Amino acid sequence: xxxxxxxxxxxxxxxxxxFTPGMRVPGRFFLSEELMPTxxxxxxxxxxxxxxxxxxxxxALAMPDIHWxxxxxxxxxGAFSIDxxxxxxxxxxxxxxxxxxxxxxxxxxxxxxxxxxxxxxxxTRIPTxxxxxxxxxVSDQDLDAMMTEGASWAVNQGYGLKGDVTRCEEQGSIDGAxxxxxxxxxxxRGRPQCGTLGAGNHFLEIQSVEEIFDPVAAEAFxxxxxxxxxxxxxxxxxxxxxxxxxxxxxxxxxxxxxxxSLPDPQLACAPITSPDxxxxxxxxxxxxxxxxxxxxxxxxxTREIIARQFSVDYEEMPLIYDVAHNVAKFExxxxxxxxxxxxxxxxxxxxxxxxxxxxxxxxxxxxxxxxLIPGSMGTSSFxxxxxxxxxxRTFGSTCHGAGRVLSRSQAKKHIDGGDIRxxxxxxxxxxxxxxxxxxxxxxxxxxxxxxxxxxxxHEAGLSLRVARLEPKGVIKG
Amino acid sequence: xxxxxxxxTADILMHVWGASREELFREAAAALFSIMFPSSxxxxxxxxxxxxxxxDEALLSTFxxxxxxFAEVECEGYASADVHLDGTTLKADLYGEPYDRDRxxxxxxxxxxxxxxxKIEKTQRGYETDILFDV
Numbered sequence: 138x139x140x141x142x143x144x145x146x147x148x149x150x151x152x153x154x155x156f157t158p159g160m161r162v163p164g165r166f167f168l169s170e171e172l173m174p175t176x177x178x179x180x181x182x183x184x185x186x187x188x189x190x191x192x193x194x195x196x197a198l199a200m201p202d203i204h205w206x207x208x209x210x211x212x213x214x215g216a217f218s219i220d221x222x223x224x225x226x227x228x229x230x231x232x233x234x235x236x237x238x239x240x241x242x243x244x245x246x247x248x249x250x251x252x253x254x255x256x257x258x259x260x261t262r263i264p265t266x267x268x269x270x271x272x273x274x275v276s277d278q279d280l281d282a283m284m285t286e287g288a289s290w291a292v293n294q295g296y297g298l299k300g301d302v303t304r305c306e307e308q309g310s311i312d313g314a315x316x317x318x319x320x321x322x323x324x325x326r327g328r329p330q331c332g333t334l335g336a337g338n339h340f341l342e343i344q345s346v347e348e349i350f351d352p353v354a355a356e357a358f359x360x361x362x363x364x365x366x367x368x369x370x371x372x373x374x375x376x377x378x379x380x381x382x383x384x385x386x387x388x389x390x391x392x393x394x395x396x397x398s399l400p401d402p403q404l405a406c407a408p409i410t411s412p413d414x415x416x417x418x419x420x421x422x423x424x425x426x427x428x429x430x431x432x433x434x435x436x437x438x439t440r441e442i443i444a445r446q447f448s449v450d451y452e453e454m455p456l457i458y459d460v461a462h463n464v465a466k467f468e469x470x471x472x473x474x475x476x477x478x479x480x481x482x483x484x485x486x487x488x489x490x491x492x493x494x495x496x497x498x499x500x501x502x503x504x505x506x507x508x509l510i511p512g513s514m515g516t517s518s519f520x521x522x523x524x525x526x527x528x529x530r531t532f533g534s535t536c537h538g539a540g541r542v543l544s545r546s547q548a549k550k551h552i553d554g555g556d557i558r559x560x561x562x563x564x565x566x567x568x569x570x571x572x573x574x575x576x577x578x579x580x581x582x583x584x585x586x587x588x589x590x591x592x593x594x595h596e597a598g599l600s601l602r603v604a605r606l607e608p609k610g611v612i613k614g
Numbered sequence: 615x616x617x618x619x620x621x622x623t624a625d626i627l628m629h630v631w632g633a634s635r636e637e638l639f640r641e642a643a644a645a646l647f648s649i650m651f652p653s654s655x656x657x658x659x660x661x662x663x664x665x666x667x668x669x670d671e672a673l674l675s676t677f678x679x680x681x682x683x684f685a686e687v688e689c690e691g692y693a694s695a696d697v698h699l700d701g702t703t704l705k706a707d708l709y710g711e712p713y714d715r716d717r718x719x720x721x722x723x724x725x726x727x728x729x730x731x732x733k734i735e736k737t738q739r740g741y742e743t744d745i746l747f748d749v
Contacts, residue, residue: 177623204623204624205622205623205624206624206625207625207728207729207730207731207746207748208728208730211624230748231725231726231748232725232748266715266719267650267713267715267718267719267721267723268689268691268713268714268715268718269715270689322683322687325683325687326683326686326687329687335723336722336723337722337723337725337749375686375687378682378725378726379683381726382679382682382726382727385729386667386672386676389672389729401729401730401731402671402729402730402732403728403729403730405729541623541624542623543623544621544622544623545625545626545722545749546619546621546626547621571715571719572719572720574720574722575722578722614723
């Protein structure tokens with residue numbers, strides 16, 4: 138047990154005001170006794186640092202995949218008052234709207250047969266890894282449209298089905314995107330990368346539904362036992378990285394101008410309603426929308442390949458849902474009995490709206506929002522549903538994944554990528570990656586068990602298990 | 615080697631030092647190259663970076679961010695950097711080669727240069743700092 142924190146519930150812990158100087162509210166994080174040994178002091182400190190920022194409401198929150206990042210911890214959720222709160226790129230990260238989507242197929246694992254040819258086709262069609270560029274030529278005008286319209290732009294260009302946008306968080310685009318705050322450098326990085334998967338922890342995985350926990354919700358989401366699905370995990374690529382870089386430099390000066398003292402320079406911020414704060418929001422929304430368009434284009438490439446290889450219709454592969462993991466958005470939440478518009482930052486956390494919310498996909502109004510939790514390579518992924526408890530306790534938020542326990546350097550030192558490839562092969566999971574090193578860094582052993590992280594959010598009621606999916610094949614940068 | 619990797623769960627944390635500020639900046643670039651382009655050689659790719667900032671930390675993160683920008687838009691991998699500092703202005707020449715996926719795979723993509731924990735300090739061996747690379 139780390140000194141200075143106290144237990145606040147069966148799966149809930151409090152970091153009291155005073156843990157670090159200047160805290161305005163307590164910190165609260167969700168963790169099981171089993172996961173306590175994985176908690177790092179650095180992550181706690183970062184949760185406490187969040188609590189020092191002006192206008193933070195109720196608690197600086199962290200989900201059970203909490204770990205040490207920069208600015209906010211990974212797994213961090215902070216909601217800020219519009220009137221006197223701030224907006225910070227440190228609460229979003231460099232990979233703006235890094236997120237996950239899940240596509241259903243009419244196939245079963247028996248239909249799939251040998252998976253290697255499918256993986257090879259996907260690996261060839263979808264640019265993956267460092268130094269890869271989009272096969273598409275995107276003009277500056279197209280880029281502007283991508284950044285303002287998001288997933289809709291891609292669908293209107295022919296990369297998808299009309300219904301896809303209704304199955305994305307925020308309908309695949311945030312209002313308020315303002316491309317005048319996107320630099321020439323960010324544009325130069327964004328144009329050649331639309332429709333690319335990227336590198337590192339980003340992946341495309343072929344999965345099968347192995348267990349249904351909640352048949353009613355599974356049916357509403359369009360998921361059935363034994364079904365093959367495709368999970369895509371990627372973000373806004375170099376465009377988002379550059380927007381974060383550009384605006385941290387601007388906001389570091391702005392924080393001084395507005396007299397905000399920062400416990401960590403990465404928490405550079407400005408009042409939400411200030412010109413500097415509005416400029417960051419406008420640019421960040423552009424990156425978020427670009428990411429939705431990007432995942433939509435990868436979806437299209439995937440459907441085309443599966444349609445061709447397995448003689449199924451493109452229309453038979455609906456989008457189950459698409460969620461953002463790194464984003465700041467305006468949302469309405471109840472605070473002390475009053476409805477308030479807040480700027481909710483989620484950094485490595487997933488929105489988990491409960492039943493009755495206005496932004497739920499068709500057929501899910503009484504179920505709650507589909508929540509997608511990817512596992513690490515070789516471990517289970519989960520579909521959950523959002524809950525009223527999340528609305529009451531965490532501004533409608535839950536965990537986003539497994540969370541690392543082993544540093545990349547340790548992973549590379551102690552894990553051999555080739556061995557992992559063989560071990561996964563024996564489990565029936567094929568891996569196609571640009572190098573064995575990326576397999577070692579992203580090995581299952583480097584992550585907390587996804588099932589335990591999901592157990593905590595389920596037991597705490599922040600979202601409830603609907604289905605478990607197991608990996609069959611993965612492509613990685 | 616005047617940089618060493620320290621443990622960090624999510625990202626890559628490097629401790630970098632140099633006898634002078636210029637050497638510190640050069641080694642910081644070398645640390646970045648070791649993550650992204652472990653097998654690139656200083657051959658026929660060359661870029662010049664000029665930037666300015668009002669603190670050493672802001673200048674260092676701007677410089678490293680500029681390297682990320684050029685690597686991506688020019689599709690190049692770098693192996694060495696010459697750095698010249700004049701007060702708050704930096705001029706650097708990068709040397710590398712066109713990125714070749716077959717020959718250069720094995721590097722890790724850096725998404726951004728975090729300002730968390732970056733503090734350039736004068737010590738007995740010159741100048742030192744931690745740099746957290748978001749990967």
